[in-house]
Amino acid sequence: MTNDIRGMHFLVTGGGGYLGQNLVDELLLRGSFVTLLTSSEIALAHHGLRKVKWNLYFKDHELENLKFDNNFPNPSALIHLAHSWSNALDEEGRNINLFGTLNLYKWAKERNIKFIFASSVSAREGALNQYGKVKFLIEKSLVLPDTVIARIGLIYGGKRLSQWGLLYKLVGSSRMLPMVDPWVRVQPICVEKVIEGLICIAIRDRLPRKIYTLATSKDISFGDFLKLISEQVFHRPLLIVPISSKLVFYILNLIPEYFVNTAALKDRILGLIGITKINNSEELNELNLVIGDIKIYDDIELAQEEIINEAILIMTSITNKRPSVSSIEKYVLAIKQFHKGAPYRFPFWIVTPFFLRLIEPLPFGNMKDTKAGELLDRFNLALGILESGESANKVYNYTSGNSNIVFFIFIFIIEAVLLPIRWVYWRFRQ
Amino acid sequence: MTYGNNIYDFIVVGSGPSSVSAAWPLVKSGKRVLMIDAGKDEILPNAVNDPLSLKDLRNGTHSHFFQGVNLSKLFNQEFSSPKIRISGENFSEYLKLNKLEANNFSLTGLIGAGGLSRIWGAACSCYDDDDLFESEIKLKDLLPSYIKIANRIGMTGNNSSSIAKFIGDQLPLQGSLELTPLMKKLISSYGDKSFKNFLMGETLTAVIGRNIDSRGACTGEMRCMWGCPSEAIYSAKQEIRQLLSFDNFEFRQNIVVDDLIQNKTGQWDVRGIERTSSGRKYFSGNKILLGMGIFGTTRLVMEKFLPKGKSLRVLHNPSFSGAMVIPGFIGRQLPPKGYGGSQLCFRIQLSGGKQEYAFGLIFDAASLPAYDLMRHMPFTRYGAINITRALIPGLFILMVYMPSRLSDSHVKLEPDNKLKINGDYDLNFKNSYSESVRHIKSAFYKLGAYSLPGSFKAYMPGAEVHYGCTLSSAGVISKNGELKMAKGIYVIDGSSLPVLTAKSHTLTIMANADRIACGLV
Numbered sequence: 024m025t026n027d028i029r030g031m032h033f034l035v036t037g038g039g040g041y042l043g044q045n046l047v048d049e050l051l052l053r054g055s056f057v058t059l060l061t062s063s064e065i066a067l068a069h070h071g072l073r074k075v076k077w078n079l080y081f082k083d084h085e086l087e088n089l090k091f092d093n094n095f096p097n098p099s100a101l102i103h104l105a106h107s108w109s110n111a112l113d114e115e116g117r118n119i120n121l122f123g124t125l126n127l128y129k130w131a132k133e134r135n136i137k138f139i140f141a142s143s144v145s146a147r148e149g150a151l152n153q154y155g156k157v158k159f160l161i162e163k164s165l166v167l168p169d170t171v172i173a174r175i176g177l178i179y180g181g182k183r184l185s186q187w188g189l190l191y192k193l194v195g196s197s198r199m200l201p202m203v204d205p206w207v208r209v210q211p212i213c214v215e216k217v218i219e220g221l222i223c224i225a226i227r228d229r230l231p232r233k234i235y236t237l238a239t240s241k242d243i244s245f246g247d248f249l250k251l252i253s254e255q256v257f258h259r260p261l262l263i264v265p266i267s268s269k270l271v272f273y274i275l276n277l278i279p280e281y282f283v284n285t286a287a288l289k290d291r292i293l294g295l296i297g298i299t300k301i302n303n304s305e306e307l308n309e310l311n312l313v314i315g316d317i318k319i320y321d322d323i324e325l326a327q328e329e330i331i332n333e334a335i336l337i338m339t340s341i342t343n344k345r346p347s348v349s350s351i352e353k354y355v356l357a358i359k360q361f362h363k364g365a366p367y368r369f370p371f372w373i374v375t376p377f378f379l380r381l382i383e384p385l386p387f388g389n390m391k392d393t394k395a396g397e398l399l400d401r402f403n404l405a406l407g408i409l410e411s412g413e414s415a416n417k418v419y420n421y422t423s424g425n426s427n428i429v430f431f432i433f434i435f436i437i438e439a440v441l442l443p444i445r446w447v448y449w450r451f452r453q
Numbered sequence: 454m455t456y457g458n459n460i461y462d463f464i465v466v467g468s469g470p471s472s473v474s475a476a477w478p479l480v481k482s483g484k485r486v487l488m489i490d491a492g493k494d495e496i497l498p499n500a501v502n503d504p505l506s507l508k509d510l511r512n513g514t515h516s517h518f519f520q521g522v523n524l525s526k527l528f529n530q531e532f533s534s535p536k537i538r539i540s541g542e543n544f545s546e547y548l549k550l551n552k553l554e555a556n557n558f559s560l561t562g563l564i565g566a567g568g569l570s571r572i573w574g575a576a577c578s579c580y581d582d583d584d585l586f587e588s589e590i591k592l593k594d595l596l597p598s599y600i601k602i603a604n605r606i607g608m609t610g611n612n613s614s615s616i617a618k619f620i621g622d623q624l625p626l627q628g629s630l631e632l633t634p635l636m637k638k639l640i641s642s643y644g645d646k647s648f649k650n651f652l653m654g655e656t657l658t659a660v661i662g663r664n665i666d667s668r669g670a671c672t673g674e675m676r677c678m679w680g681c682p683s684e685a686i687y688s689a690k691q692e693i694r695q696l697l698s699f700d701n702f703e704f705r706q707n708i709v710v711d712d713l714i715q716n717k718t719g720q721w722d723v724r725g726i727e728r729t730s731s732g733r734k735y736f737s738g739n740k741i742l743l744g745m746g747i748f749g750t751t752r753l754v755m756e757k758f759l760p761k762g763k764s765l766r767v768l769h770n771p772s773f774s775g776a777m778v779i780p781g782f783i784g785r786q787l788p789p790k791g792y793g794g795s796q797l798c799f800r801i802q803l804s805g806g807k808q809e810y811a812f813g814l815i816f817d818a819a820s821l822p823a824y825d826l827m828r829h830m831p832f833t834r835y836g837a838i839n840i841t842r843a844l845i846p847g848l849f850i851l852m853v854y855m856p857s858r859l860s861d862s863h864v865k866l867e868p869d870n871k872l873k874i875n876g877d878y879d880l881n882f883k884n885s886y887s888e889s890v891r892h893i894k895s896a897f898y899k900l901g902a903y904s905l906p907g908s909f910k911a912y913m914p915g916a917e918v919h920y921g922c923t924l925s926s927a928g929v930i931s932k933n934g935e936l937k938m939a940k941g942i943y944v945i946d947g948s949s950l951p952v953l954t955a956k957s958h959t960l961t962i963m964a965n966a967d968r969i970a971c972g973l974v
Contacts, residue, residue, distance in 0.1 A: 341834040353516075357524050380833045387831070403824075406834050407527040410824045411519035415511050418823045420842050421787050428784065431843050438836040445833075 026222050029054035032096045033225065034136065036060045036077065036127070037104030041185030042141070042178060045214045046102070046221060047072070056095045060105075060127075079107050079123025086130040100137040100225035103127060108287060110153055120157050125164055138170045139225050143294075144210065144238055144301060146174055151297035152290045162234070171224045173217075174301070176238025179252070179319055181214035194252045196371035199262040203271050204296050205246025210238035210303075216314050223310045236303035239314050245295065248317070255319045257368060268296050329366035330355050336369075337405045340376035340383075342414050353408045358401070367401055380441060382448050395449045461487040461703075463973070464723050464738035466710050468492070469568025470959060471946040471966035472744035473689040473696070474602060478967060480702045482974040487736060488693070488702070491550055491709045492565030493728065504682050507675035507820060508789040518679065519822070550709050551749040551872070558862060558876030559916035562746045566706070567690030569746065569918070570959070575659040575677075575686045576795050576814055577608060577960035579621030580952070583807045588951035589932050590965075598964035598971070599624060606687045607661035609671070614654030615643070619800055620956065627662030629655055630671055633791040633817045635782055635849060640797060642900040650802035651896040656795045656814060659687035659960070666695060675820045677793035686794070708734050713741060713757050713942065721941055740941050740973060744966065747947040751864060751923040752872035754948075758929075758938045764865040765927045767874065768953040770854040771882050772917035775890070776818075776826070776908035777897050782847030793820030795852070801892045803856070803885060811855050811889045812955040818848035831907065849902070851893065854919055857953040859885055862914055864923060876914030886911055919958060921947030934969030945969050 033050055037043045038059040050057050051069050059065060060077035067074060073092045103124060111119045124140070131138045142162055145155035162172050183191045193200060220237040224230065243251075246263040253261035271292060275285045307314060334354035338346035346354075358364060373379055383402060390396030410418050462484040465472045472488060479486050510518050520526050547562030548555070563569050579599050582592045603624040611629045612622040632640065632655075643653045660677075663670050668691060669683030677686060684691055696702045712724035716737065723736045743750045747767075755763065795814035803809040818826065823845060827837040862876040894904050924930050929937050930949045936942045945966040950958065 341838065343835060353520070353524060357527060360524065361527075380835060383833045385831050386829055402834055403828055404527060406827060407824050408516070408520065408524070410822065410827075411511070411513075412516040413513055414838070415513035415516075418838055418842055419508075419511050419787055420784075420846060421508050421511070421789060423786065431784070431839070434836050434839045438832045438840075441833055441836075442831060 026219075026226055027053075028099075028222060028226060030056075030096065031099045031226065032056040032058070034058050034060060034098045034101040034131075035104065036102070037106065037141075039063045039065055040104060040106075041182065041187060042175070042214065042217065043104050044184065045181040046104070046218050049215075049218045050222070058091060058095065058098070060089075060101075077127075079105060079119050079127075080113060081123070081126060083126060083130070086126060089130075098136050100139055101127070101131045102139045102141070102221060102225060104141045106141075110157065118157060118160075121161055121164070124161050128165060128167075128170075132167045132169075135169075137225065138165065138167075139221060140165055140170070140172045141221070142172050142174045142234075144174050144176045144236060145294045145297060147297075147299070152293035153286075154290055154294055155297065170233065171230060172234045173221055173224055174234060174236045174238070175217055176210040176212045176236070177248070178214050178217055179211050179317075187214070190249065190252065191256070192371070194249055194261060195257055195368050198253075198259060199264060200249065201264045201266050202246060202249065203266050203268045203292050205244060205249070205263045205265050207245045207296055207298055208242040208300055209245050209248060209295075209298060210240070210242050210301065211248055211317060212238050212314060213318070216312060220310055220312050223312065227310075231309060232306065235306045235310060236301050237312075238301065238303060239317070240302065240304040240307060242300050243317065251317055252319050268292055326364060326366050327355060330358050330364070333358075333366050333369075333401070334405065336373070336376055336379055337401060338409060340379040341402070341405055341409055342417065343376075346409070347413050350408050350412050353412070354405055357404045357408065361404070362397075362401070367398060381444050383441075383445055384449055385442075385445055394452065459485075459737075460720060461485045461736065461738040463487070463740050463742060464489065464721070464736055465742045465744060465945075466723065467568060467744035467746060467749070467946065468566045468689060468693060468704070469563075469744055469746060469946065470570040470573075470687075470689040470963045472568070472742070473692045474598075474963040475742050475744065475945045475966040475970035476696055476702065477605065477692075478970045478974055480696055480699050483701060484974070485701050486703070487738065488696075488704045489708050489710055489723065489725065489736065490566055490704070490706050491728065492563075493707050494565045504672075504674070505676075506673075506790060507679075507793065508787070510676070510679075547746065547749070551745070551752055552870060553748050553752065553872050553874065554867070555874045555915070556876065557914060558874045559913045560748065560874060561915070561918045562748065565690075566693050566704075567688045568744075570687065570689040573659070573686075573688070573959055574794055574814070574957075576798065576957040577610075577620075577657040577659055578798075578812070578956040578958075579624070579657075579964075580954060580956065580961050581619070581621075584952060584954045584956070586808060590951045590968075594968055595961070595964045596623065598967035599960065602960065602963050602967060606659055606692070607663070607665050607668075608657060609660050609662045610657035611655040616652040616654030616798060616800060617657075619652055620654075620657050620798065624657070626657075627670075630658065630660060630662070630792040630796065631673065632796050633788045633819060635779065635788075635817050635819070635847065636796045636815070638779060638782070639815070639849070639900055639902070646899055648896060648899070651799065651892075653797060653799040656798040657960075658792075658794060660685050660792065660794070661687075667691070671792060673790040673792060675789075675791050675793040678820060678822070705736075710745065710753070713753065713939075715939070715941070719941075740943065742943045742945050742966075742970070744946040747921050747923060748864070748872060748874065750944055750946050750948045752866065752870075754924060754929075754936065754942075754944065755864075755866045755872065756870050758936060758942075759866075759927075761866065763927075764863050765923050767860075767862045767864050767920055768857040768922040768926060769860045769862060769876075769915055769920035770857050770917055770953065770955050771859045771878050771886070771911065771914065772852065772854045772919065773886060773890070773909060773911040774853070775851045775893070775910070776905040777849055777851060777902040778844060778905060779847045779849075779902045781901070784843045785846040787819045787846050788817075791817065791820065793817075799896075801889060801896065803888060803892075808954065809856055810955060811853050811885075811893075812957070813851050813853040813893070814957075816850045816852065818845045818850055821850065829908070829910075848905075852917075853889060853893065854917060854955040854957075855882070855885055855889060856955050857919075857922070860914065862920075874915075878914060882911075919953070921950040921958065921962070922953045923948040925949045925951055933972045934965075943969055943973070 056071045059074040062078040142158045146158035334351045384395035384399045468490040671685040708725040710725040797815040830837040859882040934943045
């Protein structure tokens with residue numbers, strides 16, 4: 024059951040972030056209007072979308088001058104997702120997240136706009152991390168009526184950004200992951216359910232609570248969660264190597280702050296290990312929010328983006344020049360038809376076509392259902408597309424009588440060097 | 454239920470080269486002939502609206518021609534010949550409709566008018582008395598049919614080349630196809646030197662040198678592998694069009710024959726399913742000629758007439774391919790015109806008797822897709838493109854067929870009436886293979902060609918599409934092609950071939966079908 028929000032108008036801060044992008048897309052999809060309060064460059068590609076310049080540093084008089092589109096109906100709620108990771112202080116030395124939020128809160132309440140504050144499950148009195156402390160401080164300051172706080176758990180799914188993007192990349196890059204305290208229990212929630220919860224909170228009047236926890240009521244260890252991602256998205260097992268958080272802190276403390284900003288990293292680790300289980304099943308019932316088992320899926324449109332990148336990478340490595348749009352289109356079509364539309368998971372260090380040449384599989388032996396065979400298949404598809412397409416003139420020599428023998432020998436030498444590297448790489452991988 | 458309201462003199466099941474060859478003498482003698490086929494394709498001539506040469510097509514703007522609609526031609530990359538890739542989607546259909554299951558055996562069959570001849574490489578050869586040594590059928594039985602077929606389908610070659618005596622030099626030919634520079638070089642080197650146990654010469658091809666009916670003579674566009682625009686290469690489909698001009702010939706498509714029953718009057722009922730309506734169809738004929746393709750025919754005969762659980766041997770020619778290069782041609786320009794199929798062929802004698810020889814076809818790489826060469830190179834694709842570009846003008850590919858006694862494959866009818874084909878090689882295969890490779894490399898070395906390292910590869914059983922003799926070697930077929938246990942049923946395709954030699958066997962299958970049909974008139 025989804026809530027009907029057609030024709031409603033929502034103000035959203037932090038619309039450029041991971042949750043924000045997913046939320047705004049969904050709101051627009053369901054036919055509501057959205058005004059983004061943002062300072063970043065966001066292209067408006069929807070008739071129901073407007074933006075107003077705003078950031079956490081805005082003072083009362085600047086807020087007074089905010090101009091909204093008169094064609095939009097009165098806002099139903101302000102969903103405040105924005106958070107500054109810098110935890111910077113304003114001119115008066117106050118934490119920007121706290122005071123930026125309070126300024127906005129005051130502005131909204133003066134206009135009788137319902138205020139939804141996106142907090143975190145780590146918001147607690149004695150939170151270990153700065154993030155949790157700040158969120159808790161803000162929660163405490165939001166005392167006026169018609170205010171709801173959503174404490175959100177570990178979000179997964181949707182656009183691969185932010186923390187979810189990081190986890191996705193990490194798990195995708197390797198079959199083995201070192202991880203700080205993987206036994207910590209987390210309560211993950213998929214992004215759709217978070218959005219559904221936020222919408223529900225935003226449109227329902229007279230909710231019995233002020234704070235709702237948007238998280239799976241069943242907890243799972245962080246390590247097991249990563250393993251689930253690996254199994255469900257990448258179809259392979261994952262080995263987690265536990266590392267003690269104490270050891271990590273010892274090492275991080277040795278690194279001078281001057282070189283690397285270790286504070287943010289420390290804060291994230293503290294956030295993870297400081298998590299405590301929250302029993303929220305009643306809260307979810309009140310919102311009619313049913314959260315099933317963890318099911319991580321691959322967004323097809325996102326996969327297409329990856330296949331396009333893959334096409335460019337592979338085809339550039341074959342011809343040494345960027346492929347034409349029609350070749351890329353054909354490659355995407357081929358992957359959809361012959362490989363179920365799944366992008367190939369390259370090791371994380373394949374950043375340029377040259378690196379790809381180091382791991383081109385050798386066409387020998389039984390390669391059926393192996394990773395090498397799959398990559399080789401894709402190379403051959405790309406080759407088949409290029410051979411009769413744009414690179415045909417490069418492959419067939421109908422015009423020049425003599426080819427450059429020096430270049431020919433040069434290629435041979437390069438290939439002789441690459442051959443053992445490629446052989447060893449796949450030997451080692453299988 | 455629809456009953457065929459007439460009784461045919463002959464019902465030919467299948468529309469491949471053997472069926473067409475058997476139909477000709479029957480139709481010409483005025484008998485009522487019905488040909489039944491499972492395909493649903495058009496049998497109209499190729500529309501020659503793109504008479505472009507391979508060189509023109511390769512300029513980069515005709516990619517759809519090579520890749521097919523929705524990239525279908527890139528789908529099954531295991532098939533090395535683009536000719537096979539073109540109709541790749543039909544193979545699984547043949548397996549499904551004929552209830553076949555292959556295990557370690559690459560099975561090729563085509564549903565549709567013309568059958569396998571549509572992807573035939575058009576290389577021909579005649580059996581001689583040495584080949585037919587163990588058979589009760591001799592060259593004198595087949596020779597009139599060979600000559601008749603050569604006249605009918607039109608063939609080119611060179612009856613005075615060194616290998617002509619071996620592949621047949623008594624056929625009427627329409628001249629010879631012009632050789633590409635690389636092939637000319639090979640044949641002239643061969644003429645300059647003397648060889649022991651190595652014969653080489655122009656391939657006998659089912660390609661016409663002058664116009665016949667709607668078919669145009671070979672113009673050397675080099676597109677043979679992708680389908681000849683003027684239909685100079687033979688396909689049985691072309692002959693069905695000619696047969697249709699006779700009133701006493703009928704052609705029914707879309708019917709999958711699955712049952713043969715003798716009725717009270719002694720005639721045979723051919724029963725099948727119409728694929729469009731899924732309804733049963735019945736046709737009655739005095740005599741039935743089975744040409745459904747080797748495994749299709751074998752399965753039906755095994756299900757209907759042979760004791761259950763019987764296992765039959767299927768002969769095939771273990772084969773391998775290799776790439777050779779003449780260094781002097783590296784970096785030269787590719788020939789813009791020529792014949793794109795096999796221009797030359799050779800024979801090497803193996804130890805162990807007169808019939809022990811391997812037969813090879815030589816293909817100029819200029820007419821092959823570079824893709825298939827690059828795919829097998831151990832280089833990166835970038836390197837492979839550059840190396841191939843330089844290499845192709847001097848490169849030729851050998852496709853070598855070994856004696857069929859080196860095969861050890863069997864077919865068995867499963868309880869659910871599926872035919873299971875288990876492919877394997879004989880224990881002697883390894884030795885004969887390395888003996889052949891050694892022999893070939895040294896012979897070609899003498900001709901100035903070197904083998905590319907690692908390019909010699911043996912195929913999976915059946916991948917060469919040279920198989921047959923399932924029923925003849927089981928001894929269930931009499932000399933006139935009739936099934937011993939079912940009078941009136943004749944087997945005309947490769948499953949009744951008297952013997953399977955390493956030579957190209959399609960012409961002999963056709964000649965055998967013609968011989969059987971002539972005996973019925």
